[in-house]
Amino acid sequence: MNNKVCGVCAIIPGPHTFRSLINHFGSARSALERLPDLARRGGADRPGRIYSEEDARAELAASRKLGVSLLAPGEAGYPPRLAMLDDAPPLLGVRGALGTLMRPMIAIVGSRNASGAGLKFAGTLARDLSDAGFVIASGLARGIDQAAHRTSIAGGTMAVLAGGHDKIYPPEHVDLLAAILASGGAISEMPLGHVPRARDFPRRNRLISGAALGVVVVEAAHRSGSLITARIAAEQGREVFAVPGSPLDPRAAGTNDLIKQGATLITEATDVIQAVEPIMGRPIELREPDENAPINFEPEAGDRARIVGLLGPTPLLLDDLIRMAGTSPAIVRTVLLELELAGRLERHGGGLVSLI
Structure with missing residues (x-):
C-alpha cells in the first residue's frame, strides 16, 4: 500500500518496485537498508525518510477502527487473480465479506453518463452473472458501475476504490458502499486519508481488471476511462468483452471500436460464461521472490x-x-x-x- 507523504521527502516504492526490491535483495529488511543509497545513486537530491514502526502501528490502528484488513498476496480475502500481477499491491486494504473476494469475478465497467438502455443492460448482465455464481467487480462510479453494483449486491459485488477507505468517491455512493459490504467487499491500495485524484483512477482500473477473469465494457465513448481498463485487461491477459451499440450514439463509439479490434462481442451473460469457463479450470500460481537473484548488486x-x-x-x-x-x-x-x-x-x- 502506498504511504502518505510526510516531511520533505519520503521513499515510497510502488508495487512493481516493491516486488523488484524483494526479489533483488531477498528480504524486506535488506531492501529497507539499501533504499536511501539506491535513491541517491539514481539522482535523488535529498535523503529520503523511511517510515517508522510507529507510523506503521498508527496506520494499522486506524485501519482496524474502520474495519479494514491489510492483506498481502496469498492471504484469505486478497483476490487470487489480482495477486498474480507483477504490480499487485504488496498490501491491500480490504473491507467486507472476505470470503466473497476469493470467488471468481467478472468486471463490468462503462460510461458515467450512460444511456437508459446501457444502464438496463448493465444491471441485467450483472444480475445474471451473479446468479451464475460470479462476483461482480466495478469501480463504484456513477452510471454503469453503479448499475452493476446495485443489481448484484445479493450475490456479492466488489467495489474497487481510487482513494482511501475513508475517502469515498463519489460521496453520494457512501450508502451504496455500505450495502455492498454486507455480502461483498471493497478494496483499495491507497492509505487512509488519501483523496482520489484524476491520475489515481487509471491506476485503480488495473485492480478492477486484474481481479477478474474478464472485463465487460457496456458503454464507452472515445478516450473513455473504461477503454483504459480494457487496454490494461488485455495487457494482463484477461478476457475483454464489449457490448455493441448504435453507431449514432457517441457513448457506444468506444465499445464498437473494441469489437473491431478483437474484443468479444456479447449480448447476454451466457456469452461471457462460455468464454471464461475454460480459464476457471486453470490453477492460480502466485509468483514467489527469486531466491537466486543477485543481492546487493552494484552496477558500474x-x-x-x-x-x-x-x-x-x-x-x-x-x-x-x-x-x-x-x-x-x-x-x-x-x-x-x-x-x-x-x-x-x-x-x-x-x-x-x-x-x-
Whole structure:
C-alpha cells in the first residue's frame, strides 16, 4: 500500500518496485537498508525518510477502527487473480465479506453518463452473472458501475476504490458502499486519508481488471476511462468483452471500436460464461521472490550512465533497453530501481519505461 507523504521527502516504492526490491535483495529488511543509497545513486537530491514502526502501528490502528484488513498476496480475502500481477499491491486494504473476494469475478465497467438502455443492460448482465455464481467487480462510479453494483449486491459485488477507505468517491455512493459490504467487499491500495485524484483512477482500473477473469465494457465513448481498463485487461491477459451499440450514439463509439479490434462481442451473460469457463479450470500460481537473484548488486558507473543515456521522455520497451545497453538484465533492472526510487522513472503498461 502506498504511504502518505510526510516531511520533505519520503521513499515510497510502488508495487512493481516493491516486488523488484524483494526479489533483488531477498528480504524486506535488506531492501529497507539499501533504499536511501539506491535513491541517491539514481539522482535523488535529498535523503529520503523511511517510515517508522510507529507510523506503521498508527496506520494499522486506524485501519482496524474502520474495519479494514491489510492483506498481502496469498492471504484469505486478497483476490487470487489480482495477486498474480507483477504490480499487485504488496498490501491491500480490504473491507467486507472476505470470503466473497476469493470467488471468481467478472468486471463490468462503462460510461458515467450512460444511456437508459446501457444502464438496463448493465444491471441485467450483472444480475445474471451473479446468479451464475460470479462476483461482480466495478469501480463504484456513477452510471454503469453503479448499475452493476446495485443489481448484484445479493450475490456479492466488489467495489474497487481510487482513494482511501475513508475517502469515498463519489460521496453520494457512501450508502451504496455500505450495502455492498454486507455480502461483498471493497478494496483499495491507497492509505487512509488519501483523496482520489484524476491520475489515481487509471491506476485503480488495473485492480478492477486484474481481479477478474474478464472485463465487460457496456458503454464507452472515445478516450473513455473504461477503454483504459480494457487496454490494461488485455495487457494482463484477461478476457475483454464489449457490448455493441448504435453507431449514432457517441457513448457506444468506444465499445464498437473494441469489437473491431478483437474484443468479444456479447449480448447476454451466457456469452461471457462460455468464454471464461475454460480459464476457471486453470490453477492460480502466485509468483514467489527469486531466491537466486543477485543481492546487493552494484552496477558500474559506465553501465549506469549508458542506461540513463538511452532513456528519455518517450516510453521504451524494457527488452529493447536491455539489448541496446549491451549488459545483463540484472544491471538494467538495478539502475531502473535507482531511478524510480529517485522519482525519475515512470513505468507504463506493456513493459515500457521512460524518464520523467
